[in-house]
Amino acid sequence: MNFRDFESIYAERPCFTVREVALRFPGFDDRQLHYWQQKGWVRQLRRPFYRLTSRPWTLHERQAVANMIYAPSYISLESALSHYGFIPEGVFHLTSVTSRHTRSFEVDGILYAYRSVQPSWFFGYVITEQDGVPMRMAEPEKVLLDMLHLNPGMCTPDDFEGLRLDATGIKESIRPLVWKDYVALSKNKALLSRTQTFQNWLHDHAG
Numbered sequence: 063m064n065f066r067d068f069e070s071i072y073a074e075r076p077c078f079t080v081r082e083v084a085l086r087f088p089g090f091d092d093r094q095l096h097y098w099q100q101k102g103w104v105r106q107l108r109r110p111f112y113r114l115t116s117r118p119w120t121l122h123e124r125q126a127v128a129n130m131i132y133a134p135s136y137i138s139l140e141s142a143l144s145h146y147g148f149i150p151e152g153v154f155h156l157t158s159v160t161s162r163h164t165r166s167f168e169v170d171g172i173l174y175a176y177r178s179v180q181p182s183w184f185f186g187y188v189i190t191e192q193d194g195v196p197m198r199m200a201e202p203e204k205v206l207l208d209m210l211h212l213n214p215g216m217c218t219p220d221d222f223e224g225l226r227l228d229a230t231g232i233k234e235s236i237r238p239l240v241w242k243d244y245v246a247l248s249k250n251k252a253l254l255s256r257t258q259t260f261q262n263w264l265h266d267h268a269g
Contacts, residue, residue: 079110126197135160136187136198142205202235229267
């Protein structure tokens with residue numbers, strides 16, 4: 063197959079797999095991908111995912127790829143806290159929640175980290191789309207609960223202060239009824255206690 067023809071088909075895809083290519087082009091020899099990789103036209107992100115080298119990265123696309131290469135998953139924790147402006151720093155790695163095992167990968171020079179939760183905790187995300195590329199991101203309420211759920215040592219006002227959380231911004235962003243409903247889904251008494259401590263801290267520090 064001519065690479066230019068291949069490129070015209072996959073130019074709008076953030077990544078693709080050998081299987082997808084084989085289904086579209088029966089008889090496709092995957093050695094062709096290895097050859098194109100040697101030429102610098104295609105790069106392997108993580109087996110079995112590939113990407114056209116000519117396609118520029120955007121943050122949205124990196125987040126979408128994070129969803130794809132270890133699914134099911136959604137962007138949460140530090141990456142989502144930064145996305146909503148709940149922490150002041152930019153985050154130079156991508157953090158996600160998954161119902162699979164905790165893992166981390168380096169993809170094109172960026173660390174992609176995944177924290178494991180039970181399937182019953184895999185909820186509270188929205189799907190946003192840019193240029194036809196969908197991406198799953200934790201809702202404001204859920205990223206805060208993920209933070210508390212996956213960091214059991216974060217249980218005092220000093221811990222929240224240490225994160226430099228924007229209490230005013232958080233209070234303005236979270237929807238009280240959604241927060242209440244999501245908290246009610248947890249039967250973990252320790253998490254409920256941390257959640258109450260966080261709510262008290264938020265009440266005391268929000269402008």
